Amino acid sequence: MFTDDFLSISLAEVLGLLVTLLGIWLVVRQLNEAKLASQMEGLLTLGNQFTELQEKRTIMRNSERKDWNSLSPEEAYTRVWDDPELKSAYIEIGNHFDLVGTLVSANALSYDMAAKMYKSVVPPIYERLEKVIQVDRIKLDDPFLY
Numbered sequence: 112m113f114t115d116d117f118l119s120i121s122l123a124e125v126l127g128l129l130v131t132l133l134g135i136w137l138v139v140r141q142l143n144e145a146k147l148a149s150q151m152e153g154l155l156t157l158g159n160q161f162t163e164l165q166e167k168r169t170i171m172r173n174s175e176r177k178d179w180n181s182l183s184p185e186e187a188y189t190r191v192w193d194d195p196e197l198k199s200a201y202i203e204i205g206n207h208f209d210l211v212g213t214l215v216s217a218n219a220l221s222y223d224m225a226a227k228m229y230k231s232v233v234p235p236i237y238e239r240l241e242k243v244i245q246v247d248r249i250k251l252d253d254p255f256l257y
Contacts, residue, residue, distance in 0.1 A: 157228070
């Protein structure tokens with residue numbers, strides 16, 4: 112049916128190529144589904160960890176009631192680092208959000224998923240911790256800390 116010409120392709124070769132392309136498409140689709148499932152699992156894990164930090168967030172909120180807004184950044188930093196409960200809360204909350212940011216940067220967690228989960232939580236926490244973070248970034252020479 113076909114000649115031995117350079118351009119001739121047998122029906123078996125065409126079918127083989129189509130089956131290969133279909134297989135590649137299926138593998139890519141499965142990888143995308145696995146990535147989404149992995150992101151969801153990661154987001155749930157982060158959510159559980161954040162729920163466990165509720166006590167720490169309460170401690171940070173209570174610290175604000177004690178003339179927090181009138182403190183300079185250095186005074187706020189000293190207050191947090193001199194109080195073991197506040198220091199622990201600050202470090203755990205900061206590390207949690209640092210982890211979320213790292214996962215988003217590495218595309219292990221989508222920005223959209225993280226934003227939906229944390230958009231109402233991050234601004235008030237950052238507002239309370241901003242003074243301490245400013246001093247900590249200078250002391251540790253890490254402009255991207257928390």
